Amino acid sequence: MDRRTFNRRMLVGGGVAAATGVTSMSLGAVQATSAENPAKTAPAGGAVRHLKLYAEKLADGQLGYGLEKGKASIPGPLIEITEGDTLHIEFENLTDVDASLHVHGVDYDIASDGTRMNRSHVEPGGTRTYTWRTHAPGRRKDGTWQAGSAGYWHYHDHVVGTDHGTGGIRKGLYGPLVVRRKGDVLPDRTITIVFNDMTINNKAAHESPNFEATVGDRVEVVMITHGEYYHTFHIHGHRWADNRTGLLTGPDDPSRVVDTKICGPADSFGFQIIAGEHVGAGAWMYHCHVQSHSDMGMAGLLLVAKADGTVPGYDPPHHAAGAAGDAHEH
Amino acid sequence: MDRRTFNRRMLVGGGVAAATGVTSMSLGAVQATSAENPAKTAPAGGAVRHLKLYAEKLADGQLGYGLEKGKASIPGPLIEITEGDTLHIEFENLTDVDASLHVHGVDYDIASDGTRMNRSHVEPGGTRTYTWRTHAPGRRKDGTWQAGSAGYWHYHDHVVGTDHGTGGIRKGLYGPLVVRRKGDVLPDRTITIVFNDMTINNKAAHESPNFEATVGDRVEVVMITHGEYYHTFHIHGHRWADNRTGLLTGPDDPSRVVDTKICGPADSFGFQIIAGEHVGAGAWMYHCHVQSHSDMGMAGLLLVAKADGTVPGYDPPHHAAGAAGDAHEH
């Protein structure tokens, strides 16, 4: 049973996730494939799915979302759906303060807004079902074109600390949401990088996450910003299109290709790279390009290995294995 | 006589505005229409129009632009024109300091620059005619494609306080300019949101403007930033395309669809949403997503009512009716 099939069955089953220890709710991931084979693409959506999501306090006092009790992470689990899908999320608040689930990009009634103003938050120990819907693009009755829900979105708390969730976000209550369109190219793996205040994924400076890949892997990056500051996300040796998917649609796509992008709190974007394409294996730095931010530690590595597993020229520091192990990867 | 006809006649007439108390110079607005009917679109431009514009001190000591004496507002009046139109603006400075009118996006001789350097400002009590021209896109003689003037632009003072108009902008001397292209979809209404320093439309924190709509209204938002700070504009439950019109041109438009966008001083963009589309009625928050900015009050509401006028789940605070009444709407 391949991973896709497994995940679909898991979701239809509803409660299976808790038994399997998954930390992502992935409907679209596929087996690793090289750029030599025809790219796999997202099938049509339209399913109705159910999911449990918990907010809880982590051992270090931070807060996280998780698919199982005791398994919360920062960022929260990657949630991948396809245009046409509906997701019912039974959210349980295991923290000792009011918390909520607010989402960007998708369709939801005001009762799923996740704000105190709309009384759509959850008291400590309480549960609430948030429903996220999505739609494919199409033409309206008035003749205008309607955008679909596809995008690199995210979810976060909107009530901890302040009515805008400043305390919840600061402590780690955020996560990535990918909505795909039928036909979108599927990655081999997805990594999430969140510039939250002066941290990456709430890691202390110099403990920023590293990510591992092999030359030829199609790696998807979901990049989210949170908190107070603007940043410029930069990655060495790789670049992407500044459009919906991060991939040019073809020779007529006028989008700018970039390797640096300014972003502010709650901005999000995503893209796919072929690891090491045109540049080979190596320890490729990614970092905020605001000089003081990178100097203070907002930098990590994309470790692109050769097929034999080696990364040329890279001397892992003594703690490197652990740091890589801490990385939030899917 | 529909509003379009009225406005066109008003402008041809030149001085009629003063007699009618209008606070916008709208050439394109139409009667409210639902997304069920064919969308109305902008007709061809090419007219030559005349307008009076005043700068004056408001009761609270701020400054504003207005189409009539004593009627200045912050933001200044919405000016809508179509590619091909020329606008002669007789600007009268009723303040007690030098002031000017500087515009973004459209065509003007250096004599209409509105800067002290080019001596195109106006002393207290003086008048000056600024001429704004626009052009449709087309091919140059050298074979290259020339962009048209269409866009969500804005105008502001460039001399009060400093040679860059820092004092004038801070006190309220700014306003929206929409240049449409023949065939552009016309909204049912246009609202202007200006993030000026730490205010929205120069309102004190927690007095931020609310805007009202009914489910199905095609609401256009003109979003302008001014002052010192960067912001991220976010709206709940609605999203737009990050392109010229904020509407995808069709299935091949690769533009990113967003609900959050970083912006800095003098950036401007616009978009149209169908109020409540896919999400229904409700009190939908819009705010700066820089956490401290929203916490300090840079947030307002888009109150989307059902056809019966009710907004589900919304308890207006005691001052809400007044706050909504203060909103800058057209």
Next chain:
Amino acid sequence: MDRRTFNRRMLVGGGVAAATGVTSMSLGAVQATSAENPAKTAPAGGAVRHLKLYAEKLADGQLGYGLEKGKASIPGPLIEITEGDTLHIEFENLTDVDASLHVHGVDYDIASDGTRMNRSHVEPGGTRTYTWRTHAPGRRKDGTWQAGSAGYWHYHDHVVGTDHGTGGIRKGLYGPLVVRRKGDVLPDRTITIVFNDMTINNKAAHESPNFEATVGDRVEVVMITHGEYYHTFHIHGHRWADNRTGLLTGPDDPSRVVDTKICGPADSFGFQIIAGEHVGAGAWMYHCHVQSHSDMGMAGLLLVAKADGTVPGYDPPHHAAGAAGDAHEH
């Protein structure tokens, strides 16, 4: 021998540059032409070129890159190549500290990364060859579309002061790189504007560079940001498309046309304007639109002259000729 031919021969020759005093390595520049004639476009790339580049201390204590010893400038020399070209840059570090050459956008092995981590920096007095490769767009074997290398990129030091080159960038070790695509429209001239911390091209406030053009010139602007701060680049009377080239590809290009753009450290973009198109000759201001930044001197002029050389309404200050002479132009 026209300039193109000259430059191509210069580069094939390798060492000729040192004898001719050129301060740009321009493969694409052409004789001034008006918009009346068919636009010249970039020919196909594919050449392998060699270049010497020096880092050295300037008389005022700042640092610069140059194509000849004793000729370093801030910004460093404009490097123009075309997709398919390979550039071998023999970099010699004439400063008294470790320095490097890190580039954005193009293809390079990890040995050309220019970072201390990858030991690709250069000790004082040392030399190192950095190789930059580029590729045209095309379809991958997996059927997906691969972006080409074309773009408005830049290069900078990555090791002076900190492991992110904060000291090197602050002192002036940065420069523009333009990678063209076959068929891209060639400008009459290219100017580089770098917002580096609170300076333009490391000039003191109120000594910001002015640039000169004649009505009808096709002027290309390469805009780069560096340092700590975000800025909004704005130019009076001219505007551009927010896409790869800054020029709309045609009537179906949905890109926003702008005259103001937020940018953060290491962001870069470029565009071409026809000087004075639709607006005529004049002293057209360009500046950062963050109000305190422009007030503190982040502003310069694009002096667009009539065919007779006069700039209407412009009174050069006593130091103006010198200031214009200091401008970084090609």
